[in-house]
Amino acid sequence: MALGWLDHQTLLALLTEQKQLQLERGLEPRFSILPTKTEYAKWSLYSQRRPNHESWKPDAGEGFKANDFLMQNGKRYTDNDVVKKRLQKDLQSGSQQLYCWDTDRFDKLFHDEVDWEELYTVKRPRELRAIAEDVLRFVDMHPQKETLRVVIASDHGQLMGKSNKLPSLSEDLEMKGRMAIGKADHPQLVVLDRERFDLPHDISVIRGPDSFSSFSYADDKSIVGCHGGLYPEEVVIGFSVLNRSVKRLPVIVKCSGSGRPGEAGIVKAEINNPNTVAIADLKLVVHQLDELQQGTELVGTVGPKETQTFDIEISNWPELPPSHNGNSLPLKGKLEFHYQNAEMGTAELDQDSVIEVKQIFSSGLESGLDDFFE
Structure with a gap:
């Protein structure tokens, strides 16, 4: 989902502004599994295993399947499943104990946009509101909507602001966003050793705010919405639980x-x-x-x-x-x-x-x- 800490706060405010949902468990900080690149972080989020596990694959769906609890109690739905009404149909029938809506809409927004001001002040809040409206709509579809819990979690955040494109620093590196597979002795890189950090291979991460590559570039070759590095907004994510009606204990x-x-x-x-x-x-x-x-x-x-x-x-x-x-x-x-x-x-x-x-x-x-x- 690529929902960073500040994005998570905004989404909660939208979900609770009209008292449609209430926080049952307040926003708590969590840390993305390193590196903060989707094929590692999301697989680990689902599987609850580190990427050096023998079952690791660069596929989020495989991470979901690797978690016995998730497979026995629920089903994962992509944005395509929403378009084809599969999630809505299952919600209305109450056929699952757990419905995992794995939306890439917010992540895609960051990957496709090239103007930071336009992204952060206009498109970001608009997309978060659209996601909040869909969550509320989905809850209303369930036959037991009064007791249905909404859990919000994410795999990683996003780098804030503009990023410059960094040229290749070594022929031995396979570059991916703000990280690269392989190791290189370079002052602009920090190496995550595969043994020490439980990774399938050595990873080199950019120390500063630059990026190796992106899905989209502005005319001046600047980048927005990259991740894979170690900056706080990439690493710190949130976890929260909401419900339509919450019984509070006395203060x-x-x-x-x-x-x-x-x-x-x-x-x-x-x-x-x-x-x-x-x-x-x-x-x-x-x-x-x-x-x-x-x-x-x-x-x-x-x-x-x-x-x-x-x-x-x-x-x-x-x-x-x-x-x-x-x-x-x-x-x-x-x-x-x-x-x-x-x-x-x-x-x-x-x-x-x-x-x-x-x-x-x-x-x-x-x-x-x-x-x-x-």
């Missing part, structure tokens, strides 16, 4: 702290997110603290199955109410947030949320001791 928020009335202090907000998707846009409301009654923004996110503690500065620590027993002040309030690429959520403060008020005594008067000095 737990607990506040604590200690201070003297009228002085500055720190309130600690511990947030435990047990879900498989991150939460962001955090806003904490605490009714007993004047500065937090309207809510305060917490900078950062809390990742999947992660606990984070935020320190919140309070300029005026509260007094205890009149006739209050003890020095612990219970707190009430809530945390407002957004699930990543999904709906809003709220969580009430945990019942154990309290702060310590180091107060010698309480006057017992609503207006405090100032009444004595009027």
